[in-house]
Amino acid sequence: MSTVLVTGGSGYIGSHTVISLSENGYDVVIVDNLSNSKMEVLNRLEKITGKRFKFYNIDCCDTDALRKVFEENKIDSVIHFAGLKAVGESVKIPLDYYSNNIGSLISVCRLMSEFNVNNIVFSSSATVYGSSEDVPFTEESPLGVCTNPYGWTKWMIEQILRDYAKADPSKKVCLLRYFNPVGAHESGLLGEDPRGIPNNLFPYISKVAGGTLDCLTVFGDDYDTPDGTCLRDYIHVVDLAQGHVKALKFLDKTEDSVSVFNLGTGKGTSVLEALNAFEKACGHEIKHVIGPRRSGDIAVCYASTAKAEEVLGFKAQYGIDEMCSSCWKWQTMNPEGLKD
């Protein structure tokens, strides 16, 4: 059985990916420092899969601590999710973002070299692309000038991984550029569990729908889009998880040292469309007001999915209705999120 080290594996996307890996016959070792996730995720994973995954509470930047994981387990490949991801926070504490996101990646790569682990899948982001004029973004679209330190860490890590693979021909890298991951596991046992007031649309809508927050502010309705609100490519987290399994299988057979894939649906959904779909899922109106634009937002962002479809055989199965209904189930079953 092939063993995958999943860093950040108790986080939102990581935990859903652990399920897909397990369903596809992989053995999983999770490393997470719980800076943005909770131990309870391990219990939930056990309920869903019937397995208790090996878990290390380790900061990936701590190379010596992380070495223990490579010594104690025969790791065959790595999926590196561990990182900080809040755009606004990254503007306030840029050094923390650069040191955590880049430091953890370098530490993982050093240990991959030391222990002859060759394949790594990295969580990149559509945030590395340029302006809305280029949509749909293909993997060849020009990389943009990032508007925040978080985005730059993704941009820089992509470059670091290219250099790493160039210097050592045994290494194979898969950069997955996610669009907007949303939704939750169908069981309602796992989902996005942000600390504090959410920054992202879906967790915010969920909390207004559930009554924990009062009102959604729609950030601008004067964009050059059909209803004036921004378009995004929302992708169900369960589809996204499946994309990682496809990426691992692809790395086993490809000769290319670096491969890049968009993971999205190829479809743009406006803020108001998302809100309407959520109202349908929860069965009641969701209070909202139109506010000013949020700084840094681009009008339109969606993926070209052709390459992922042709080369990885990846095609998202779920649409916006399933994204909303799974979010709502997660919200109603866990109104206060998971316990620490």
Ligand code: NAD
């Ligand atoms: P998340 O915060 O839920 O998961 C990240 C996990 O990494 C958390 O459990 C956190 O505790 C852990 N972590 C952070 N720094 C660590 C470190 N130094 N050592 C060990 N563990 C550490 O976020 P997510 O939404 O699941 O995102 C996973 C990855 O995907 C991140 O790299 C993120 O930047 C990237 N990504 C996310 C989105 C999105 O919208 N959610 C979009 C594109 C890319």
Ligand code: WQD
């Ligand atoms: C979606 C739309 C907002 C909240 C972010 C990161 C990106 C990637 C995915 C990691 C936008 C609008 C939001 C609210 C609103 N993450 N909105 N009211 O900004 O597309 O992408 O997550 O890589 O890097 O930037 O996602 O969910 O924040 O916003 O109107 O209260 O919803 O303006 O149009 P975004 P989001």
